[in-house]
Amino acid sequence: MIADIWTVTTKEWREYVILRGSARGGLLGLLVFAGFIGVVMPVELGASWVDTPIAIVSAFWLPLVLVLSVIGDSFAGERERHTLETLLATRLPDRAILLGKMAAAVGYGWALTLIATLLGLLAVNLVHGHGRLLLFRPLAGLGIAEVSLLGAALTAGAGGLVSLRSATVREAQQRLSIAVMGVFFGLLIGLQAMPRAWLNRLGEAILGAGEGPLLLVVGLLLGLVDVALLVALAIRFRRARLILD
Amino acid sequence: MIPMGDVGEYDSTMGDVAIRAEHLSREFHGVRAVDDLSFEVPVGIVFGFLGPNGSGKTTTIRLLLGLLEPSVGEAAVLGHDVRREAEAIRLRAGALLEYPGLYDRLTAEANLDFYGRIWHMPANDRRTRIRALLTQFGLWERRDERIGGWSRGMRQKLGIARALMHRPALVFLDEPTAGLDPIAAAALVEDLEALVAGEGVTIFLTTHNLHEAEKLCRRVGVIRSGHLLAVGTTEDLVRSTSGSRVEVIGRGFCERTLHLLEARPEVAGLGLRNGSLWIDLRDDAAVAPLVSLMVGAGVAIEEVRRERASLEEAFISLMEREV
Numbered sequence: 001m002i003a004d005i006w007t008v009t010t011k012e013w014r015e016y017v018i019l020r021g022s023a024r025g026g027l028l029g030l031l032v033f034a035g036f037i038g039v040v041m042p043v044e045l046g047a048s049w050v051d052t053p054i055a056i057v058s059a060f061w062l063p064l065v066l067v068l069s070v071i072g073d074s075f076a077g078e079r080e081r082h083t084l085e086t087l088l089a090t091r092l093p094d095r096a097i098l099l100g101k102m103a104a105a106v107g108y109g110w111a112l113t114l115i116a117t118l119l120g121l122l123a124v125n126l127v128h129g130h131g132r133l134l135l136f137r138p139l140a141g142l143g144i145a146e147v148s149l150l151g152a153a154l155t156a157g158a159g160g161l162v163s164l165r166s167a168t169v170r171e172a173q174q175r176l177s178i179a180v181m182g183v184f185f186g187l188l189i190g191l192q193a194m195p196r197a198w199l200n201r202l203g204e205a206i207l208g209a210g211e212g213p214l215l216l217v218v219g220l221l222l223g224l225v226d227v228a229l230l231v232a233l234a235i236r237f238r239r240a241r242l243i244l245d
Numbered sequence: 246m247i248p249m250g251d252v253g254e255y256d257s258t259m260g261d262v263a264i265r266a267e268h269l270s271r272e273f274h275g276v277r278a279v280d281d282l283s284f285e286v287p288v289g290i291v292f293g294f295l296g297p298n299g300s301g302k303t304t305t306i307r308l309l310l311g312l313l314e315p316s317v318g319e320a321a322v323l324g325h326d327v328r329r330e331a332e333a334i335r336l337r338a339g340a341l342l343e344y345p346g347l348y349d350r351l352t353a354e355a356n357l358d359f360y361g362r363i364w365h366m367p368a369n370d371r372r373t374r375i376r377a378l379l380t381q382f383g384l385w386e387r388r389d390e391r392i393g394g395w396s397r398g399m400r401q402k403l404g405i406a407r408a409l410m411h412r413p414a415l416v417f418l419d420e421p422t423a424g425l426d427p428i429a430a431a432a433l434v435e436d437l438e439a440l441v442a443g444e445g446v447t448i449f450l451t452t453h454n455l456h457e458a459e460k461l462c463r464r465v466g467v468i469r470s471g472h473l474l475a476v477g478t479t480e481d482l483v484r485s486t487s488g489s490r491v492e493v494i495g496r497g498f499c500e501r502t503l504h505l506l507e508a509r510p511e512v513a514g515l516g517l518r519n520g521s522l523w524i525d526l527r528d529d530a531a532v533a534p535l536v537s538l539m540v541g542a543g544v545a546i547e548e549v550r551r552e553r554a555s556l557e558e559a560f561i562s563l564m565e566r567e568v
Contacts, residue, residue: 007362015350086346086407089310090363091336240313244273 004092008100016070016108037062038119046128050136059117059144063109063152071159072172074101080168088239098237102156109152117144143215150222157229164236261288263415263447268318271304278304280471291441291448293462295560301471302451303343306417310340323415339413341421345404349393353384353403357410364411378406397424415447422454434461459556467563474563483559491532493522495546502542
């Protein structure tokens with residue numbers, strides 16, 4: 001099973017790189033992106049980038065953007081290019097196809113986020129270090145690894161569900177964009193509608209909880225949602241249904 | 246013994262059975278796309294599954310590959326039940342479906358390598374097999390090209406190579422020569438013949454090209470609107486649907502003679518073509534009484550020869566008969 005998942009994952013990664021035009025063009029695009037997020041932003045923020053939770057927040061939304069750019073292609077792209085049925089007609093088990101595609105998207109988003117974060121650390125040290133080593137606190141480092149992984153999995157799970165039932169990549173991306181906007185505006189409106197006292201209490205609870213417990217709660221919540229999405233994907237992944245769709 | 250339709254009975258001396266379908270049916274929203282199919286495909290032959298567009302050929306392949314579950318009936322492919330052992334079927338079978346199923350962004354070599362890895366072929370074996378297949382299909386020199394810009398014919402060839410990559414015991418080929426030029430199509434037919442002869446592979450082939458089917462297939466099945474109209478050897482099919490045709494070359498075919506012939510019970514049809522007379526006989530009837538009749542009516546006969554109808558004629562006749 002592991003070998004099958006790896007086969008699907010590596011094929012997906014090859015396609016991701018080439019998706020951006022060519023291997024060289026794709027690499028250049030990634031370098032520009034990683035350069036901006038990993039160099040320009042941290043250099044602008046200086047030492048506060050390692051002292052405050054900004055890097056953790058950045059490590060949450062960055063994989064969202066990265067995974068969103070590729071996840072629509074996972075099933076809808078195969079369907080659109082007429083490769084899905086052939087893939088389903090192979091010996092690969094359902095779980096290997098599903099997990100291989102999810103692992104590819106999560107690995108892509110997570111790895112690039114970690115690379116960008118390390119680049120940022122290097123850049124901050126070079127520009128603002130002045131002879132001392134600027135590092136994340138261990139808990140902050142752990143938080144970056146945690147939220148970037150779980151954030152990537154969250155987007156991959158939700159995007160996979162949308163892609164599974166979309167006829168084309170464009171349709172999948174449109175649905176995903178609408179969903180992201182819905183979540184964003186929903187949160188914004190929800191927070192605004194919340195009574196001031198509740199908001200204050202929530203703020204105090206977050207600030208008073210301490211970094212460790214907060215990361216644990218966030219990790220548990222995201223982890224639960226990720227598992228729920230993966231289970232939903234496994235339930236909805238039916239070869240006959242995918243072919244007839 | 247499974248009922249074999251209108252034509253011929255399965256010859257049990259043909260060896261093991263690669264595919265056995267019994268009353269196989271599949272319904273979509275109350276409509277039966279495949280209705281009560283029963284047939285057998287012996288191991289090591291090319292079985293042609295013929296029928297017009299939308300007749301149920303692709304649905305049958307999907308059922309046999311375990312991609313769709315039958316509504317009614319059963320089927321066993323390479324000894325595995327299509328409902329319970331679909332993965333085991335797909336492990337030993339290869340398929341070229343409606344589309345070649347290739348990744349445009351990958352090179353020809355990377356495409357085949359991916360499918361080789363799916364079947365857990367060792368790296369050395371993959372390299373050897375890729376070289377052999379690409380050379381066989383004349384694509385080796387272009388192995389490093391991404392296939393996005395390739396012609397339909399080249400993609401089709403690579404699609405067939407892909408289906409054969411893991412040396413399957415049974416290959417489903419859905420219109421494999423579609424999009425190929427006549428030379429490439431003829432070469433492919435030869436390759437498939439060699440494959441069956443050399444490796445003992447069983448091929449389940451759907452095609453519209455009846456000339457190709459006649460050349461390749463030892464047995465054929467004819468399907469229309471989900472119903473199996475006939476199944477048997479090509480000779481059986483031709484004999485049972487077309488009877489036999491006789492061409493009479495000579496002079497003096499007048500209206501009266503033609504009416505006399507038409508009135509005979511053994512004559513299914515007749516007509517004049519380039520000055521000679523053709524007669525379709527029912528049930529392989531004897532020609533001699535008709536020759537006597539024509540001579541008596543004043544026809545000067547130079548030559549009488551029996552013609553064998555082609556599979557295409559038999560197919561058309563079968564379609565018309567069943568309308």
